[in-house]
Amino acid sequence: DGGITQSPKYLFRKEGQNVTLSCEQNLNHDAMYWYRQDPGQGLRLIYYSQIVNDFQKGDIAEGYSVSREKKESFPLTVTSAQKNPTAFYLCASSIAPGEETQYFGPGTRLLVL
Amino acid sequence: SQQGEEDPQALSIQEGENATMNCSYKTSINNLQWYRQNSGRGLVHLILIRSNEREKHSGRLRVTLDTSKKSSSLLITASRAADTASYFCATDYFSGAGSYQLTFGKGTKLSVIP
Numbered sequence: 639d640g641g642i643t644q645s646p647k648y649l650f651r652k653e654g655q656n657v658t659l660s661c662e663q664n665l666n667h668d669a670m671y672w673y674r675q676d677p678g679q680g681l682r683l684i685y686y687s688q689i690v691n692d693f694q695k696g697d698i699a700e701g702y703s704v705s706r707e708k709k710e711s712f713p714l715t716v717t718s719a720q721k722n723p724t725a726f727y728l729c730a731s732s733i734a735p736g737e738e739t740q741y742f743g744p745g746t747r748l749l750v751l
Numbered sequence: 752s753q754q755g756e757e758d759p760q761a762l763s764i765q766e767g768e769n770a771t772m773n774c775s776y777k778t779s780i781n782n783l784q785w786y787r788q789n790s791g792r793g794l795v796h797l798i799l800i801r802s803n804e805r806e807k808h809s810g811r812l813r814v815t816l817d818t819s820k821k822s823s824s825l826l827i828t829a830s831r832a833a834d835t836a837s838y839f840c841a842t843d844y845f846s847g848a849g850s851y852q853l854t855f856g857k858g859t860k861l862s863v864i865p
Contacts, residue, residue: 680755680839680855688850696852728793735850739784742793
């Protein structure tokens with residue numbers, strides 16, 4: 639999966655709880671992305687970051703938050719405001735923002751207890 | 752912002768046959784990419800074709816792009832059981848924050864029967 643690691647592989651969230659998904663890359667890429675994938679669906683962009691200390695909302699940012707304090711790390715927090723968090727979450731990175739090829743991590747499956 | 756749409760949704764073929772998947776999109780693009788996803792895994796980039804290209808090859812993969820029809824096709828020749836996966840097309844769009852982002856279709860689920 640191209641130098642991007644995501645942890646954990648499975649994550650369980652209780653009602654009202656915030657959980658954080660980890661994403662680390664050793665590819666020296668500037669841009670990083672978080673996507674959500676629901677069964678039988680394509681990927682929807684949650685947040686993206688073009689450079690350290692900067693990030694932008696994607697199409698479905700409500701109920702999620704991110705930080706980009708280091709180039710190699712882009713954690714995603716699923717907050718209690720996200721009422722339907724059960725999904726497969728994919729992190730990706732690219733050399734530069736925009737149209738370049740994206741490299742994906744193995745994903746984290748989030749389930750609600 | 753999903754604008755790519757793959758067709759068919761599912762495809763089942765015998766090993767050794769060719770598999771063709773199509774992608775249609777709505778607005779003009781700079782490039783179109785195809786990705787593969789094995790069940791429960793991340794996506795893997797297969798091939799990128801730019802808007803000024805009509806055809807591109809990579810191993811057993813052949814991609815065509817018709818910008819006048821806003822469509823692309825992915826052909827996998829001499830399919831193998833290991834090609835069983837979902838295949839997604841991705842097109843770029845201007846996000847309004849000074850950069851282009853990718854939008855993905857819902858994918859074609861390919862099953863290759865040994």
